[in-house]
Amino acid sequence: MDLNADLGEGFGVWKLGDDEALLDLVTSANVACGFHGGDPSIMRAVCAAAADRGVAIGAQVGYRDLAGFGRRRIEYRRAELRDEIIYQVAALDGFARVAGDRVRYVKPHGALYNTAAVDEVQAGAVVDAITDYDAGLPVLCQPGSVLARLAADAGLRVVGEGFADRAYLPDGRLVPRTDPDAVIHNSAAVADRVVRMAVEHTVVAADGTVVPCPVESICLHGDTAGAVDLARRVRASLLDANQTLASFA
Template sequence: MDLNADLGEGFGRWTLGDDVALLDIVTSANVACGFHAGDPATMHRICVAAVRRGVAIGAQVGYRDLAGFGRRRIDYDLDELRDDVIYQIGALEGFCRVAGGRVAYVKPHGALYNTAAVDEGQASAVVAAVRAYDAALPVLCQPGSVLARLATAAGLTVVGEGFADRGYRADGTLVPRSARGALIHDPDAVVARAVRMAVEGVVETVAGEVVPCPVESICVHGDTPGAVDLAGRVREGLLAAGRSVRPRPSPAGSGADERGRRG
């Protein structure tokens, strides 16, 4: 099982989360590419640290919305959205290559993630961007989502992702952050949910239903209070359940490997 976290979400003098500590725990880093968060110096620093640890690097692409942290939906011109995604992948790729690695996958962030899960237009723009940049790059997204369906139809590799610390609705989508039950705060519950997704391929919704959630990667948010401890506990829980914790095999030439990874 792959364990991922959103990293590099500081900007300028503003920092968010303990990126270095999380890089010692996770196996994949979703690195902000400068639109919803991040800046060149931060991208460079995270890429160097990730490559040294053998952590896979993913382009966490989002809306052009620094003020809103990419969590406000924007109704883009779809060609413009496609080009914004290409731009972000390319920006991170430059710093990956300088560090001796490559971008290993693409994951939308925030409102773009949630919108592309249900909206064919924005999902198609993300798919078009990845195909145009490098069709070998996997797309990390919710299993069963519109983005997953369109990416698969376009011949892209889809990696199903589950969220250990987020609430789910009956249709498999995430509870909006503005709604009750959006975040899971109890560390024991977070670990139990991660293990259940990994072992049984299901998740319990806010209404208490159990719905399918077949995943290959589990996300623990890096901006959650106590994120480092929580990620460590999730990793330990997965190992105790008999699941190895390692990056997914990378696309040919991606440069991501398992150097120094544990478990």
């Protein structure tokens, strides 16, 4: 099982999360590419730190929305969004190569992630961008989503992702962040959910429904309060459940 975290999401003098500590715990790093968070110096630093630890570097691409942290839906023409995604992947890939590595996968961020899960235009733009830049890059996304379907149809490798600390709807989508119960804060409950995802490939939705969750990677949000302690607990719980931790990329 892979453990991934959203990293490099600060900007300038503003720091968000403890990237160094999380890089000691995860196997893949979703690195912000400057549109929803991150800047060139942060991108370079996180790529270098990830490469030093053997953590896979992924491009976390999002809307051009620093003020909204990429969590507000923006309408795009398909070609326009495609090009903005290529721009982000290529920028991060440059810093990854300076660090002696390369970008190994792509994951949408925030509102783009949620929109691409249900919207053919924006999901298609993500697929177009990856296909144009490097069709060998896997796409990390929600199982059963529109993005997963279109990516598979295009011949891309699709890696299913589960969320450790996010509540689920009965249809397998995430509870919107506008809901006060969207994020689960009880660390014991989070650890139990993660083990269930890894072992049984299911998750219990907010209404008690048991939902299929065929995942190869589990996301830990770097901006969640207590993210490092939660990551330690999740990692320990997976190891206790005899799960081998390794990147998919």
